[in-house]
Amino acid sequence: MIEVHPYFRQKALQRLNAQHGILTQAWSPIGGITFYRGNGRSTLEDPVLLDIAQTHGKSAAQVMLRWHLQEGRSVIPKSVKAERIAENFDVFDFTLTAEQVAMIDGLDTDKRSGPDPDSITLQTYNKTIPEA
Numbered sequence: 001m002i003e004v005h006p007y008f009r010q011k012a013l014q015r016l017n018a019q020h021g022i023l024t025q026a027w028s029p030i031g032g033i034t035f036y037r038g039n040g041r042s043t044l045e046d047p048v049l050l051d052i053a054q055t056h057g058k059s060a061a062q063v064m065l066r067w068h069l070q071e072g073r074s075v076i077p078k079s080v081k082a083e084r085i086a087e088n089f090d091v092f093d094f095t096l097t098a099e100q101v102a103m104i105d106g107l108d109t110d111k112r113s114g115p116d117p118d119s120i121t122l123q124t125y126n127k128t129i130p131e132a
């Protein structure tokens, strides 16, 4: 499970996963981390995603989920709201065109919004490994 949303695709890591028969599962699949962090960019307000969403009568969140599925990723979006959970399941009655998929791929900034796994240590999370 790795951070993947339109602003951070991790293309090389996904290729490596595929080479090893590992299914890539996206966390923050609709870019939750881009709006939790308040860094001025939100995938939900991205004009490209909103334009594509309008052509299908869908939301930007649904377009992102469909993009993941069409590119073969597993996705687990998070919502505490029943209507959004239903919305997030309602992505099987439309198909993004190849051009739309390429436009979403083109939003990649190659910059993660979440923590870098290489910087996470037991100290970061104030944890210790108990003696057996």
Ligand SMILES: NC(=O)c1ccc[n+]([C@@H]2O[C@H](COP(=O)([O-])OP(=O)(O)OC[C@H]3O[C@@H](n4cnc5c(N)ncnc54)[C@H](OP(=O)(O)O)[C@@H]3O)[C@@H](O)[C@H]2O)c1
Pocket (backbone or CB within 6 Å): 001, 026, 027, 028, 029, 030, 031, 032, 033, 044, 059, 061, 062, 076, 077, 078, 079, 080, 081, 084, 085, 087, 088, 114
């Ligand atoms: N973030 C991490 O560091 C991390 C790491 C590993 C695993 N995960 C797991 O991956 C899953 C998803 O990650 P995530 O929560 O970071 O990001 P996410 O699913 O991309 O985004 C969740 C955010 O989007 C909102 N949302 C959900 N559906 C929406 C919709 N249709 N329209 C508008 N807003 C919508 C949610 O708000 P409401 O709840 O208010 O609807 C929440 O603020 C979670 O189960 C999480 O535990 C996360």
